[in-house]
Amino acid sequence: MSGLIGKAGRRGDLVQRALGSTRFTDDLHLPRMLHGKTLRCPHPHARIARVDASKALAMPGVAAVITGKDLPERFGIIPWTPDEHPLALEIARFVGDGVAAVAAADERTAAKACEAIEVVYEVLPSAVELDTAITKPEIGLGAKRQDNVSKAVDLAFGDVDAELAASEVVLEGDFHFEGTAHVPIEPHCAIAQVDAAGLLTVWSTTQVPHYLHRELSRVLRLSPARIRVIQPPLGGAFGGKSEPFGHEFTAAKLAMITGRPVKFLMTREEEFYLHRGRHPMRLSFKVGARADGTLTGIDARTQIDGGAYSSFGLVTTYYSGQLLTLPTTAKSYRFSSTRYFTNKPPCGPKRGHGSVQPRFAFEVMLDRLAERLKLDPIELRRRNAVAADSKTINGMRVTSNGNLECLAKVEAASGWKERRGKLGFGRGLGVASSAYISGTNYPIYPNEMAQSAVQLKVDRSGVVTVFNGASELGQGTDMLLATIVADELGLPLDCVRVVSADTDLCPVDLGAYSSRGTFMNGNACLAAARQVKAKLIAAVAAKLEVPEDAVFVTRGALCVKGREGDAVPVDEAIKLAEARFGALGAVGSYKTPPKLGGEYRGGTIGASPAYSFSAHVAEVQVDVETGVVDVVNVWCAHDCGKALLPTQVIGQLDGSVYMGVAEAIFEEHLISPSGLHRGPNLLDYRIPTSLDVPAIHSMIVESMDPEGPLGAKEAGEGPLHSSIPAVANAIYDAVGIRLSRLPFSPGRVLEALQQRGRG
Numbered sequence: 215m216s217g218l219i220g221k222a223g224r225r226g227d228l229v230q231r232a233l234g235s236t237r238f239t240d241d242l243h244l245p246r247m248l249h250g251k252t253l254r255c256p257h258p259h260a261r262i263a264r265v266d267a268s269k270a271l272a273m274p275g276v277a278a279v280i281t282g283k284d285l286p287e288r289f290g291i292i293p294w295t296p297d298e299h300p301l302a303l304e305i306a307r308f309v310g311d312g313v314a315a316v317a318a319a320d321e322r323t324a325a326k327a328c329e330a331i332e333v334v335y336e337v338l339p340s341a342v343e344l345d346t347a348i349t350k351p352e353i354g355l356g357a358k359r360q361d362n363v364s365k366a367v368d369l370a371f372g373d374v375d376a377e378l379a380a381s382e383v384v385l386e387g388d389f390h391f392e393g394t395a396h397v398p399i400e401p402h403c404a405i406a407q408v409d410a411a412g413l414l415t416v417w418s419t420t421q422v423p424h425y426l427h428r429e430l431s432r433v434l435r436l437s438p439a440r441i442r443v444i445q446p447p448l449g450g451a452f453g454g455k456s457e458p459f460g461h462e463f464t465a466a467k468l469a470m471i472t473g474r475p476v477k478f479l480m481t482r483e484e485e486f487y488l489h490r491g492r493h494p495m496r497l498s499f500k501v502g503a504r505a506d507g508t509l510t511g512i513d514a515r516t517q518i519d520g521g522a523y524s525s526f527g528l529v530t531t532y533y534s535g536q537l538l539t540l541p542t543t544a545k546s547y548r549f550s551s552t553r554y555f556t557n558k559p560p561c562g563p564k565r566g567h568g569s570v571q572p573r574f575a576f577e578v579m580l581d582r583l584a585e586r587l588k589l590d591p592i593e594l595r596r597r598n599a600v601a602a603d604s605k606t607i608n609g610m611r612v613t614s615n616g617n618l619e620c621l622a623k624v625e626a627a628s629g630w631k632e633r634r635g636k637l638g639f640g641r642g643l644g645v646a647s648s649a650y651i652s653g654t655n656y657p658i659y660p661n662e663m664a665q666s667a668v669q670l671k672v673d674r675s676g677v678v679t680v681f682n683g684a685s686e687l688g689q690g691t692d693m694l695l696a697t698i699v700a701d702e703l704g705l706p707l708d709c710v711r712v713v714s715a716d717t718d719l720c721p722v723d724l725g726a727y728s729s730r731g732t733f734m735n736g737n738a739c740l741a742a743a744r745q746v747k748a749k750l751i752a753a754v755a756a757k758l759e760v761p762e763d764a765v766f767v768t769r770g771a772l773c774v775k776g777r778e779g780d781a782v783p784v785d786e787a788i789k790l791a792e793a794r795f796g797a798l799g800a801v802g803s804y805k806t807p808p809k810l811g812g813e814y815r816g817g818t819i820g821a822s823p824a825y826s827f828s829a830h831v832a833e834v835q836v837d838v839e840t841g842v843v844d845v846v847n848v849w850c851a852h853d854c855g856k857a858l859l860p861t862q863v864i865g866q867l868d869g870s871v872y873m874g875v876a877e878a879i880f881e882e883h884l885i886s887p888s889g890l891h892r893g894p895n896l897l898d899y900r901i902p903t904s905l906d907v908p909a910i911h912s913m914i915v916e917s918m919d920p921e922g923p924l925g926a927k928e929a930g931e932g933p934l935h936s937s938i939p940a941v942a943n944a945i946y947d948a949v950g951i952r953l954s955r956l957p958f959s960p961g962r963v964l965e966a967l968q969q970r971g972r973g
Contacts, residue, residue: 217769218701219924222861225693226707227447239403239419239446244475247405248277250465251324252478253314253331254487255306258557258889259340259353262304262333265314270327275319277472279331282313285467287433291425291457293659295524297357300433300463305338307355307522308557309889310487315464317476340557342889344494344519347554355522355555364520364553365531367816371607372546377511381502383586387579390955391571393494393519393883394876395486396564397901400449402480402488404462406469415442416466419449421456421685422725423715425658429458434466445715451687452873453563454490456727457525486894490562491883493530493553494519495571501544501579507589509544509598514572518553521560526567527553529819533568536820538576539606540649541617541827542598547607558885563727565873566650566931570938574956577646577939581946591645591943592625602917609812613824614927616853616917620829621647623851623913628831635947640836641846644943647829650932651822652855652922653730655810664803666734667721668695670742672798676785678703678746679711683723684735686714689930690862691731695739697859698923702743703750704767704784721801729928732858733824734804736923742802746791749798753790754782807921824919826932827853830871832908832940836948838967841960845875845908845941852933853915856925860914866929867912874937876902879957 230236255262267279282303290296301312314331318324341347341355341362351361378384404418414436420426423443431438448455461478468476480488500513516534520527535549564570584591600606602615624645625631634643657665669681678699686692692712700707713719723735747767754772755762764775771781782790792798811821833847848871857863880900884892893899912933918925942953951966 218697218707219858220860223859225690225862226696236447238400238449239405239417240479242405242417242446244405244407247475247477248317248319248468248472249321249324250315250317250461250468250476250478251321251328252312252461252464253328255302255311255313256309257306257335257337258309258342259338260306261336261338262302262306262313263336264334266332267314269332270316270330273323273327273330275323276327277317277474278468279314279316279327280464280467280471285433285463287435289429289433289458290524291526291658292524292528295528298460298523300460308559310559311522312460315468317468317472340889342557342885342887344496344517344554344556347556348517362555364524364527364555366552367531367535368550369535369608369816370548374511374513374546374548377546378500378502378513381510382505383583384500384502385579385582385586386500387575387582388954389497389575389578391495391497391574392956393492393561394564394881395489395491395883395899396452396454397896397899398450398452398454401482401485402455402459402461403478404465405475405477406465407475408469408473413440413442414466414470415444416462417444417446418462419455420445421451421687421727423685423717424683424722424724426458426462427717430463430466433463442718445685448687452565453567453727456563456725457490459488482896483894486891486899487559489521489559489883490525492564492570493561495534497572497575499575499579501583503583503587505587507587507594507597509542511546512544512548514538514549516549516551516572518551519556519558519561520553521556521558523560525560525562530568532816532819534572536608537569537650538572539608539610540600540612540825541647542580542595543600543607544598557889566934567728569650570935573648573935574939574942577936578942578952578954581644581943582952592621592630595621595647609817610821611810613921614855614917614919615827616915617647617649617827619915620827620851620853623915624829624831624849627911627913628833628849630831640838640948641834642944642947643831643833644940644945644947645829645831646936646939646943648932648935649825649827650928650935651728651820652824652826652928653733653806653822654728655806655818655821657724664722665805666723666730666738667801667803668735668739668742669721670699670746670800672746672788674789674792676705676788677709677711678705679713680739681720682712682714682735683720684714684731685726687726689731689866690859691726691735693862694732694736694859698736698739699743702740702747702767704770704772729931732926732928733922736926737804738802740802740923742800745800745802746798749791749795750787753794754787756794757782757790823921824855824927826927826929828933828936830936830940832937832944834941834944834948836945836963838949841963841967843879843945843958843963845879847909847911848875848937848940849911850933850937851913851915852929853917853927854929855919855922855927856916857914858924858926863914863929864912867933868910870933871910871937872902872907874934875908875941877956878938878941881957
């Protein structure tokens with residue numbers, strides 16, 4: 215190592231972003247560019263009887279109008295459930311579903327043209343509420359039109375009923391997690407252009423350039439060799455840009471029709487209707503334990519509101535149960551999850567996909583159990599912790615595990631033993647813990663190829679370019695790869711360039727989701743860097759006439775053990791290696807180890823090459839007169855394996871805590887019975903300002919994963935999970951009320967306090 219890994223440092227792109235010089239997708243302006251707008255359905259469920267665009271086409275400045283008939287192919291991120299059209303073909307399934315798209319000289323003309331399009335709708339019965347979707351199967355939103363079921367999963371491990379029957383304590387609880395939106399600062403945007411040679415280029419705010427490339431090819435019926443997808447810098451995503459969207463296809467189709475570039479920029483209101491945010495879930499838990507605190511059985515039943523289309527729903531349904539066996543486990547476990555279609559904006563993956571909601575419910579149940587058994591809640595978690603180098607009850611392989619150290623750190627830092635239950639009425643502490651995946655077990659579409667890949671180009675000037683298919687979302691993937699290469703080769707960090715997320719220039723990477731960047735992309739980059747390093751060492755060893763194992767890389771030079779005065783500068787070593795081996799370059803790739811999950815249907819979903827672990831203690835102040843909950847402090851300890859870039863890891867922990875507290879206290883993606891969003895703007899949809907952010911105390915735990923790159927695991931999604939139940943448990947410590955429905959708004963707090971007073 216040459217000294218960059220594990221050291222605090224600043225990301226290289228922050229200055230450009232702060233100065234406003236970063237060029238996001240909407241900052242791109244192409245010659246003769248048209249602007250697109252989408253006409254959206256005003257009904258939650260309707261048959262499209264007729265579309266007449268003649269008035270729109272007659273307007274000055276309007277270049278083209280398309281409808282669903284121009285793009286009849288279905289699409290979807292999961293290949294087994296492609297149920298969307300870029301524009302609704304026959305039936306629109308939610309308010310905001312696209313019906314027609316216009317390309318015009320400017321946005322205002324495009325918007326007016328949309329208003330001029332005449333659409334005749336036949337309004338159909340709708341299921342805007344989850345209860346309606348469950349009780350009225352005749353609405354027929356499901357695949358066979360016989361019910362409204364999107365996906366159902368029933369899995370059991372061990373004899374749950376027998377274990378619960380033999381338990382000294384069995385507790386039951388019902389919970390509701392309201393849907394939440396991603397609210398990235400940058401809205402969705404796509405630009406499409408067809409050049410003189412017929413090459414279609416799409417610039418998009420996507421997290422998955424490769425998957426968008428595949429779906430564009432299929433939906434447009436165009437060879438993938440004739441398509442290029444470029445992801446410019448992103449202004450936030452959090453999972454909300456991790457699948458193809460209708461406007462990407464309509465931009466491409468309109469560019470093909472008009473022969474001119476076409477841009478679609480979503481408004482903030484459209485962002486809330488595109489959604490793909492966190493699923494609302496209703497959860498019923500039954501948990502049993504022995505008198506000594508040993509968990510005996512867990513029975514979880516979940517109803518999921520999926521919205522209008524499948525999205526990642528197949529995976530979500532499994533994630534709502536599969537990831538609950540870490541870091542705390544029981545002798546037996548059963549979960550039954552059903553995702554329903556409703557006539558609302560479709561839900562998808564949001565930071566901590568599918569597992570944040572059940573984590574809230576389960577961690578509150580653990581707090582209740584600890585109280586009933588007169589055990590410290592942290593001690594209860596310790597007694598039931600999954601060990602390192604073990605297998606969970608549902609067959610997931612665990613390698614490194616810093617769970618106990620995370621608990622110990624937040625316990626000590628928060629003064630848990632001295633302060634819990636002793637802060638006076640209105641102020642309290644709560645704890646929770648969690649685990650999350652580090653990379654996915656297999657690609658979204660089955661294949662035997664690499665899941666992540668990096669190509670290095672080494673120039674004799676001493677500059678190394680990393681061609682990286684992964685998506686930089688602001689999480690720092692580009693900086694991570696640059697640091698790995700610079701550290702392995704002894705280069706200054708500013709001598710490493712990173713080119714990302716361009717399907718013409720970069721090898722395939724499957725995108726930024728499931729916390730795969732550090733583990734999977736990092737391993738691919740490390741493999742490529744070490745190939746180049748081996749050539750540099752061989753060339754220097756030959757020049758100095760020493761064995762190769764005597765040469766090592768340090769900052770700026772390659773040296774010989776015991777003869778450090780014979781150092782060869784890295785740029786000179788590169789020239790020696792090029793003279794000996796020819797043009798220098800390398801390709802590194804990564805695939806997960808085989809058979810990571812259980813031997814049953816769905817056993818690979820949730821299986822990961824490694825798992826991160828988190829623990830939180832939250833401190834809250836509750837105003838019993840107004841019901842306002844003020845989160846004062848959050849202590850977060852996270853096991854990221856090895857902190858390759860500690861400053862970025864701390865940033866991820868802080869961001870996760872911020873987002874978790876926001877969901878606990880503020881956020882609700884609410885749809886009215888008419889299908890309209892109740893507040894599709896940043897005034898009505900509340901997210902914390904800087905004044906609402908608690909004091910965050912983030913702590914890194916390093917467990918050194920044996921398969922992670924240089925020991926690293928994820929830090930982007932895992933640290934969110936247990937922040938929410940920690941707040942819930944702290945509210946109980948403060949004022950003695952158990953809140954089972956999110957968010958913990960003043961009205962809900964006051965209602966619970968009144969019920970407690972009456973009780």
